[in-house]
Amino acid sequence: MHAANLTGLVSLRHLMIAALLLLPLLTLWNLAIAAYAPKLIVAFGPRLRGVTEAREPIDWSLKALADGSLQRAISDAITEANPARPLLIRFSNSSRKRLFGIYGAPGVIEGADGHLIEKPYLDEYCSRDLDALRERASTWIPKLKELQDFYEARGKTFLYVITPSKVAHLPEKFISLVHCPSREQDRREHLPLYNRMLTEAGVRVLDLASLTHGLKGRYEVDLFPMGGVHWNQLGVAHAVDRLIVDLNRLKGPDFARRLAWTYEITDRPKGEDTDLFDLVNLMFARPRYSTPVVHYRMKRPCSEFGSASTKVALIGGSFTGEFGRVLLEEGCLLRLERYNYLYRSFHAGPGMKTVRKNLKPGDIEPVRDYDLVILEENEMLIGASRHAPEFHRVILGR
Amino acid sequence: MLFYEPFFALFVAPAFYALYLAINNRAAAKKSALIVASVAFYTWGEPLFVPIVIVSTAVDYWLSQRMALSSSQTARRAFITVGILLNLGILVFYKYVGFLAENLNLLLGPLAGTQLPILQIALPIGVSFVVFEKISYLVDVYRGTTKPACTILDYSLFVFLFPKLLAGPILKYHEMERQFADPAKVGWTDFQEGFLRTARGMAKKILLADPLGAFADRVFAADATTLSSTDAAVGLVCFALQIYFDFSAYSDMAIGLARTLGFRLRENFNMPYISRSLTEFWRRWHISLATWIRDYLYIPLGGNRSGEYRTYINLWICFLASGIWHGASWNFVLWGAYNGLFLSLDRMFLLKFLDRIGNFGATVITLLIVTFGWAIFRTTSVEHLAAFTGALAGLSPRMVDVDMQADVPLTLAIGLFLCLLPATPLFAPLQRAYNESRLLQGLAALAILVLWVLACGRAFAVPFKPFIYFRF
Numbered sequence: 114m115h116a117a118n119l120t121g122l123v124s125l126r127h128l129m130i131a132a133l134l135l136l137p138l139l140t141l142w143n144l145a146i147a148a149y150a151p152k153l154i155v156a157f158g159p160r161l162r163g164v165t166e167a168r169e170p171i172d173w174s175l176k177a178l179a180d181g182s183l184q185r186a187i188s189d190a191i192t193e194a195n196p197a198r199p200l201l202i203r204f205s206n207s208s209r210k211r212l213f214g215i216y217g218a219p220g221v222i223e224g225a226d227g228h229l230i231e232k233p234y235l236d237e238y239c240s241r242d243l244d245a246l247r248e249r250a251s252t253w254i255p256k257l258k259e260l261q262d263f264y265e266a267r268g269k270t271f272l273y274v275i276t277p278s279k280v281a282h283l284p285e286k287f288i289s290l291v292h293c294p295s296r297e298q299d300r301r302e303h304l305p306l307y308n309r310m311l312t313e314a315g316v317r318v319l320d321l322a323s324l325t326h327g328l329k330g331r332y333e334v335d336l337f338p339m340g341g342v343h344w345n346q347l348g349v350a351h352a353v354d355r356l357i358v359d360l361n362r363l364k365g366p367d368f369a370r371r372l373a374w375t376y377e378i379t380d381r382p383k384g385e386d387t388d389l390f391d392l393v394n395l396m397f398a399r400p401r402y403s404t405p406v407v408h409y410r411m412k413r414p415c416s417e418f419g420s421a422s423t424k425v426a427l428i429g430g431s432f433t434g435e436f437g438r439v440l441l442e443e444g445c446l447l448r449l450e451r452y453n454y455l456y457r458s459f460h461a462g463p464g465m466k467t468v469r470k471n472l473k474p475g476d477i478e479p480v481r482d483y484d485l486v487i488l489e490e491n492e493m494l495i496g497a498s499r500h501a502p503e504f505h506r507v508i509l510g511r
Numbered sequence: 512m513l514f515y516e517p518f519f520a521l522f523v524a525p526a527f528y529a530l531y532l533a534i535n536n537r538a539a540a541k542k543s544a545l546i547v548a549s550v551a552f553y554t555w556g557e558p559l560f561v562p563i564v565i566v567s568t569a570v571d572y573w574l575s576q577r578m579a580l581s582s583s584q585t586a587r588r589a590f591i592t593v594g595i596l597l598n599l600g601i602l603v604f605y606k607y608v609g610f611l612a613e614n615l616n617l618l619l620g621p622l623a624g625t626q627l628p629i630l631q632i633a634l635p636i637g638v639s640f641v642v643f644e645k646i647s648y649l650v651d652v653y654r655g656t657t658k659p660a661c662t663i664l665d666y667s668l669f670v671f672l673f674p675k676l677l678a679g680p681i682l683k684y685h686e687m688e689r690q691f692a693d694p695a696k697v698g699w700t701d702f703q704e705g706f707l708r709t710a711r712g713m714a715k716k717i718l719l720a721d722p723l724g725a726f727a728d729r730v731f732a733a734d735a736t737t738l739s740s741t742d743a744a745v746g747l748v749c750f751a752l753q754i755y756f757d758f759s760a761y762s763d764m765a766i767g768l769a770r771t772l773g774f775r776l777r778e779n780f781n782m783p784y785i786s787r788s789l790t791e792f793w794r795r796w797h798i799s800l801a802t803w804i805r806d807y808l809y810i811p812l813g814g815n816r817s818g819e820y821r822t823y824i825n826l827w828i829c830f831l832a833s834g835i836w837h838g839a840s841w842n843f844v845l846w847g848a849y850n851g852l853f854l855s856l857d858r859m860f861l862l863k864f865l866d867r868i869g870n871f872g873a874t875v876i877t878l879l880i881v882t883f884g885w886a887i888f889r890t891t892s893v894e895h896l897a898a899f900t901g902a903l904a905g906l907s908p909r910m911v912d913v914d915m916q917a918d919v920p921l922t923l924a925i926g927l928f929l930c931l932l933p934a935t936p937l938f939a940p941l942q943r944a945y946n947e948s949r950l951l952q953g954l955a956a957l958a959i960l961v962l963w964v965l966a967c968g969r970a971f972a973v974p975f976k977p978f979i980y981f982r983f
Contacts (some may be wrong), residue, residue, distance in 0.1 A: 136521055136525055192516070196518060201964065201967050374774070
């Protein structure tokens with residue numbers, strides 16, 4: 114078989130030309146259709162999970178051509194539209210996991226018993242330092258107090274909530290992975306010290322992190338899933354119920370509906386229980402580990418509770434997703450609105466569906482007049498989150 | 512646009528190749544398609560430099576025609592001088608103006624009382640390769656080794672042919688003349704062998720060179736006074752393997768892509784790390800540059816025909832030129848001098864000594880010489896080199912560990928195995944078995960195919976940085 118095959122046998126040549134054109138044409142199809150009919154996008158293999166940085170619109174100027182940014186933007190767009198991309202990335206990720214034990218998502222590492230975590234959580238836990246916390250908290254707590262005073266002056270309620278970190282809950286699964294210089298005492302006293310400082314300053318705080326850590330070992334499963342970074346449904350149920358207890362104490366015994374639930378253990382986790390597992394985008398991999406599924410068993414209708422008509426804002430990070438949904442649907446905070454990382458997305462209504470994305474400060478200002486405002490920070494970002502200080506700035510205008 | 516980027520490998524290349532096959536029987540159309548594609552390819556990466564190369568190509572072509580028509584040796588000499596100066600002018604302007612100004616300022620600044628401005632000129636990718644090829648054409652025509660290109664399209668194709676445009680191999684016009692005048696029809700073997708060669712190059716670049724390079728980069732970016740000798744040594748070995756796999760991979764891709772288009776380029780690497788002397792190393796490493804320097808610099812300088820000392824001087828001039836060709840920095844000059852020194856020592860006594868101690872010892876000593884040469888090449892300044900050499904010798908006052916990615920140890924082992932296997936007695940029977948067995952050849956092709964798929968996946972995966980939320 115030599116030159117004659119590609120020149121003489123027309124059919125073979127045509128077949129080869131068609132095969133060569135297949136991928137470029139499907140790529141162009143994907144590019145053309147993406148904005149109008151994303152369901153028609155052709156992709157080999159399951160779609161990739163995880164958020165990536167938003168892309169700037171292509172700048173078609175001569176300047177962009179000269180500095181190469183136009184070429185890079187076109188190249189990136191075409192690369193992303195390639196139908197083989199999901200399959201090839203998953204193939205590469207699975208091979209690297211098998212050969213080197215490395216995950217494809219940046220910062221995701223595996224601890225003992227297959228537990229996954231994002232490295233920043235581990236770094237924070239391993240660098241806990243009470244003096245640094247004191248310094249950070251002494252700047253941050255007065256701002257929290259200002260927020261609380263602002264709402265109380267208007268006859269409203271403000272509550273500051275701390276959610277747990279998986280590493281702080283299961284340190285034994287992770288701290289052997291890295292050099293962990295923080296002292297045992299600094300790690301143990303981190304939350305108690307912060308709580309004391311908050312209480313001394315008169316800030317009303319609900320420490321759901323300590324509550325969750327206190328439940329460790331009570332169930333046959335951990336309160337954090339093996340392939341996830343957030344608390345599981347049992348963790349959420351306990352946290353929401355505890356919040357409702359606090360709210361009922363603050364706003365009257367029948368303000369919100371207490372939770373009652375049963376649970377079963379499944380070995381087919383899904384949703385938030387697999388968020389990190391999904392993120393590593395492996396091939397043909399199905400998560401198989403035990404995780405609880407909670408079934409809520411409430412009898413009284415929401416109409417019997419004051420919370421159903423109360424305007425509530427929940428401002429927080431990723432731990433407030435399932436937490437907000439349960440609070441709304443089971444705790445009867447029917448008018449709860451969730452501001453995910455303040456500006457990133459706005460959720461409301463049954464199922465806490467995404468209503469809008471990329472909010473502006475003007476979208477947050479109405480929260481000044483809400484009846485109940487819950488501000489969440491994770492224990493790994495105490496006084497260092499972006500959303501909480503920004504909320505303070507927007508609400509108080511300074 | 513790099514050959515291993517998904518944009519090129521899975522979009523541009525197959526689309527262009529489909530077009531190329533569609534006009535496989537029409538040589539003139541193929542030439543035009545290749546020139547358009549090659550100029551577009553270069554414009555994609557260097558939009559501001561391409562017009563200069565186009566004009567300079569036209570000037571070369573005109574000068575070569577004048578040289579061929581002129582019967583006066585003086586005029587011919589004038590044409591070749593102008594041609595070489597213009598081409599070297601391009602190289603000097605883009606590559607060395609800043610370096611020259613910096614050094615002139617250091618040298619003359621205190622006397623002159625004023626400083627030359629340091630121009631910030633972006634170095635166009637491939638400029639050194641393009642300029643050397645263009646000079647080879649002019650010299651070949653001047654020497655009468657070849658006639659001038661029949662048409663400016665033929666010469667433009669020689670200058671712009673995209674597979675070799677960015678990083679060689681450096682073509683010599685007289686070797687390629689016929690292929691450019693009448694591009695061969697592409698056959699199935701061209702496609703098969705070309706594709707497998709390209710795939711091998713992609714796998715070498717992405718799966719071996721890049722992970723090793725990532726660790727080498729960390730080691731060379733670290734403060735050398737804090738490096739342990741182990742980290743410094745491992746980082747240096749990683750760099751030695753990175754530069755080989757990276758550069759030879761690019762040559763594989765260039766040779767493979769050219770082959771799929773029906774062009775046959777000369778080999779650029781031939782298992783260099785099994786060399787038993789530095790002289791042999793330079794016959795196996797970047798062959799197209801070494802032979803270019805031999806043909807267009809060493810021999811015109813007199814080569815080894817003018818006595819022993821003159822030969823040493825010629826060697827030093829050639830390797831200093833080779834060093835400075837790699838980049839505008841004193842480290843490259845030093846690296847050139849280092850190579851010149853060992854090649855001179857080879858001629859004086861080292862070759863005889865290495866012959867006497869046997870293959871194993873000779874290969875080990877040569878590897879040590881070459882590897883330390885890479886330290887000169889990779890460090891960023893003479894001070895950095897001194898500190899790095901101190902770290903290699905265990906003289907660093909402070910020790911800070913450099914984090915090693917989990918993929919480095921296995922990749923390093925595979926890289927060393929691949930580089931050094933040809934030096935073992937196992938290699939010859941393995942190669943014989945491979946040549947005689949169609950099954951082995953098929954399995955090797957299948958393995959390359961799998962590695963190519965892995966490399967494509969990695970090329971897609973590296974820029975894909977997913978995270979759950981905008982968290983921090």
